[in-house]
Amino acid sequence: MSGIDRSGQCLCGAVSFAARGVRRDYGACHCGMCQHWTGTAFVAVSVPEADITWTGESLIRRYQSSSWAERAWCDRCGGHLWYRVTAEGPHKGNYEVPIGLFDDTSGFDLRGEIYVDMAPDSFAIAGEHTRMTAEEARRRFSYEESPS
Numbered sequence: 001m002s003g004i005d006r007s008g009q010c011l012c013g014a015v016s017f018a019a020r021g022v023r024r025d026y027g028a029c030h031c032g033m034c035q036h037w038t039g040t041a042f043v044a045v046s047v048p049e050a051d052i053t054w055t056g057e058s059l060i061r062r063y064q065s066s067s068w069a070e071r072a073w074c075d076r077c078g079g080h081l082w083y084r085v086t087a088e089g090p091h092k093g094n095y096e097v098p099i100g101l102f103d104d105t106s107g108f109d110l111r112g113e114i115y116v117d118m119a120p121d122s123f124a125i126a127g128e129h130t131r132m133t134a135e136e137a138r139r140r141f142s143y144e145e146s147p148s
């Protein structure tokens with residue numbers, strides 16, 4: 001499954017990225033940390049470290065949100081840039097880039113949601129895709145919380 005080259009930027013445009021071979025599939029996470037960070041759910045596309053180049057490094061701020069991952073944002077506009085696993089393991093280094101940052105969001109396909117039992121009441125994403133509870137997600141991934 002080969003992807004396509006895509007680009008994107010933060011709200012103010014000071015931080016941008018170019019990514020190669022981006023996969024079609026994306027995911028959503030409703031865990032407590034993602035809700036506190038985004039305000040709702042974190043909806044993102046996973047891009048391997050080797051396939052993405054960021055511009056605007058001087059404005060990128062990082063927060064180590066857990067012992068296994070960091071979250072980054074633009075210091076000018078506050079826009080989210082990525083969630084990234086820093087702990088050893090199969091997901092280390094991958095950038096989970098919010099789907100809204102992409103210049104063109106056509107051609108993506110929601111593969112699944114995790115921590116669905118933690119989503120606010122009345123908040124649901126329609127369509128046919130995988131839905132994992134917090135317990136199922138914890139069993140699936142090797143971290144105490146989810147990797148995305």
Ligand SMILES: [Zn+2]
Nearest residue numbers: 010012074077
């Ligand atoms: Zn910005």
Ligand SMILES: [Zn+2]
Nearest residue numbers: 029031034148
């Ligand atoms: Zn999460």
